[in-house]
Amino acid sequence: MQITFKTILILLLMACSIDCHSQTNQTKIKNNIFDASSISQNSIEILNGFSATPNKGVLNTYTVILPEYESVVYISTIGRDKILDGMNRVFSWAAKDLKTIVSQDFKPDSKAGGDPSRNGLLALFKLKNNEYLLLQGVASPKAMSYLVIADDGKLSIDLATFGVDTVSGDIPLITYARGANVYEVFQQAWKNAINTKALKGRTAMRHEKEYPEIFKYLGWCSWEQYRTKVTSDLMVDAMQKIEKSPLPIRWVLIDNGHEHTYKSAEGMNSSRLLSFKANPETFPQGFKPMMEAKTSKIKWTGIWHTMNAHWQGFHPEHEVRELDPYMVKISKNGGLDVLMPKGDSVSSKMFYNTLIGSAKKEGFDFVKIDNQNRQLAFYQGMSNPVEIVSQHAQSLECAALELSDGLMNCFCLDLLSLMNTKYSATSRVSVDYLLNNEAKAKSHLLQSYQNTLWMGQAVWPDHDMFHSSDKFCGRMMAVSKAMSGAPIYLSDAPVDFQDKLVLPLCYSDGELLRPLAPAIPLPESVMLSALTSPQAYRVVAPLQHGAAAFVAYNLMHPSPTGNVTSAFTTKDYEAAGEFIQPKAESWKAPKEGLVYYDWYEQKGGKLENEYKFDLIGFSDKLIQLSPIKKGWSVIGNSNKYLSANAIKSIEYSNKKLKIVMIESGELVVYNPSPISCSVAQKIDYLGNGLWKLYLPEAQKNFEVLITVKN
Incomplete structure (x- = not known):
């Protein structure tokens, strides 16, 4: 033809x-x-x-x-x-x-x-x-x-x-x-x-964007612990303590509180920026001491700004006079005069190039931008606020791509923000996390997963910072962050870090174990009023090698007096791959079946229809389902929440199993028969065909050969 x-x-x-x-x-x-x-x-x-x-x-x-x-x-x-x-x-x-x-x-x-x-x-x-x-x-x-x-x-x-x-x-x-x-x-x-x-061309699917290298590692943010009370001495002290900590925290973000602003007793409602420099009273040497506190461990630093430059934009008596031709005066209700970027493309680009460029000049590697969707209200009644804010969002994206190594979107749970994420790969998907607040934590968890259904089409869902020392949900928050696949960052005072809850998130160099796609609610949980129903809210994230991580939550508030009974099934496994991009075939349970592993109980076995359990009070349950192939199933490094992701490669045969671990540690595998392994320091039988191998710690690309005993 x-x-x-x-x-x-x-x-x-x-x-x-x-x-x-x-x-x-x-x-x-x-x-x-x-x-x-x-x-x-x-x-x-x-x-x-x-x-x-x-x-x-x-x-x-x-x-x-x-x-x-x-x-x-x-x-x-x-x-x-x-x-x-x-x-x-x-x-x-x-x-x-x-x-x-x-x-x-x-x-x-x-x-x-x-x-x-x-x-x-x-x-x-x-x-x-x-x-x-x-x-x-x-x-x-x-x-x-x-x-x-x-x-x-x-x-x-x-x-x-x-x-x-x-x-x-x-x-x-x-x-x-x-x-x-x-x-x-x-x-x-x-x-x-x-x-x-x-x-x-104004946005893209999640998989079409480049995920920032910085956010592949564990971080720390000043906000929830210190709020606006940050100073140069405090930040340097925190960085020095993080450096000495056993936790491999690789980046530090200074949040709200560092700004050079017009002083007002009305706080945030009248807070306007004077310059992009640090507050001269609390940062007398600027950000130089912070930059000097960086080490080979704390490799990156980030800085917080808002979409308006500050909560209420620039003060009319600001010091960044080169921006004057590109800004417009807006009088808010109550007579507050603020300066905002004009709506034309030239002014918009100049404004955001200057904002992001100021962070680069100070030595910061990435920028967190807050208050994005509140910008629309500033332009209300002018020519076309939607057009103006859309232009600003595009200008921000381009400036961040050119002048920084990452953009962290915050306060952006709206379609105008999302449909202008041209390059940025992460965005907040929930209300702020709040320390030691059980009701707020339940709401936060629900929002994080539910909003991922629509926002996760374009971005990895940032669940916000958390305290590992939270008395209600330190471990629960750590697990939910692991399930998100997005940036994970602590906010505890360094002396309060709970190492045992944080180390399962990452390898010894701070690199995070990330799922193949962000966790989403299982179909029946999508429609559930989880805060008012005595039913488990269940989510799933796909992992490497055909494994899947599931979490069930009891989010009802106040918590029900009785237990909430739930289970995970083979049918649930088949939903695990649905959020992977680009879209692949739906997962099917293997002919040989699945093995379940209860991470908190450190037990498991072959899945027979379902694994049933109770949730008592505000609680969760982390379960991994892994496929059986040629009689074997690989759970992975049981010291990591996303155990299967610690495995680089697997070769199956009837009598042998060859595994390469990304970083060695404890390894759990399944085989109904006794096993042997020459590099294992010890092997424990956990019951129901599960074996735990104790291997040398923290060796990269560690090869393990396991055989069935004759």
Whole structure:
């Protein structure tokens, strides 16, 4: 067959008609009504040739017709009518219907600090045929859409800019997906959005981004322990104590408190930046002492800033005068004058190049950026705030890529931030962690996993810092961070480090054991109101060599008086690979079966249908399931939470097992027959076919040959 240019063109057009069907499907909008009840495939609604001028910031409203459904999860912040900020408090509100979510007595999270917002980012419906339907807003460079629940439970879509300028063009309105696989529904809705012409190249899938080398190692952050009381002496002292600690902490982040700001008794609400230098009173020598405290162990340092430069932007009497042509004065309610970057691309790029460049000049290797989604409210009522903030987000991404070795996104649990993560590979997915607060810890854990379902499409989910010395959940937080695959950083005072809880996270050089994909809730947990239900909330993360790590939590608050009984099964194993990118075939249990390993109990055996257990009070259970091949199963280094990931390679044969460990230590394997190993200092039988081998410690690329005894 002769391949002509015309043939190639036809094939390309056919491919586009498949891959880009979302932009060519017949519209589901008529008379400002979006008919979601007729959705049968994954797509996106684009308003072709749209033109409108905002009315109180909103371009148009579309009524939604929904199919019959049996339950819903609504993703929104707190504060009944809030949409413009507060977006590090994004909750997964699970209920039987939308009306319940906006009812006065619906308060499933006592620590949320307010009522669920009626303005949502996305809504997941469990349909009566056991399929899922996801409706998700879209933040394009010109406008953003979000869902709105009326008091009677009816749903609509608002398309807004929060500004005054007319918007014209082909504008994405809503992305949606329907199917039996809840994970595919989230992925397809995300792909629909980011592959539109409007969003192309503005963000990417998680696997398409380069994960920063720094965040592959254990770190430490000043915030939760010291908050704004940081000083040069305190930071140097902390770094010196970290250097002497047995914990291999490789980077240190100085958080809020170091800034050179205008002094005000009103604190954060009027805090404005004077310069990018350190506070001259608490850092009299600037950041030089911190840089001199770096060692071969503490290789990297990071610094905190906000998207506005500081909480309320620049003070009019600031010292960075070279930025004056690129900033605009904004008068906030109450007469507070602040300076913010102008909305044009030149001003935006200059501002963020200067901000990130200042960190580089001071010697910092990466930057944490806070307060991202609150920026929209500053520009409310101006030309087009969505367009301005989108430009700023793109400028930040480019500046961080060019001028630093990593960007840590914080306070960014919104679609406008997420849909502008062009290069950055990590973002916060939860409210701040808070020391020794049981209720807040439960809420934090739930948010972290639930928000990963949508945010984890584009980024690795940062679960925030934690205290290993937390009396309620030190170990629980360590395990959840391990399951995230994202940056892991302590915030204890160095004298309070709990080594035995931290060392299972990493190797002797501080490199973290990371899953193949971030942990996500198992399907039945996705729709669970975990803080009000006496049921286990269960999550899974895929590991190397076909193994999977599972955690079950008792998150009900207050904790139920009785035990919560749960289990992990072969069917659960088959969900383990669903969040791997790029998407691969669903996992299947091997013919020879699976071995379970209870990490806390240090016991296990061949899985016979299920492994059942009880959760008492605020607690969790960490289980690994590993495949059996030729009679063997490799649990891995039992000193590490993600045991299987400590194994570099495995060669199976009927009588022999050859393993290369990334770093040697204790090794647990399964075989029904007795085994021998010449390099093992001792072998213990744990029962049920499990053997623990005691090997030399901390040797890289350590080879182990295990044989079945005759």
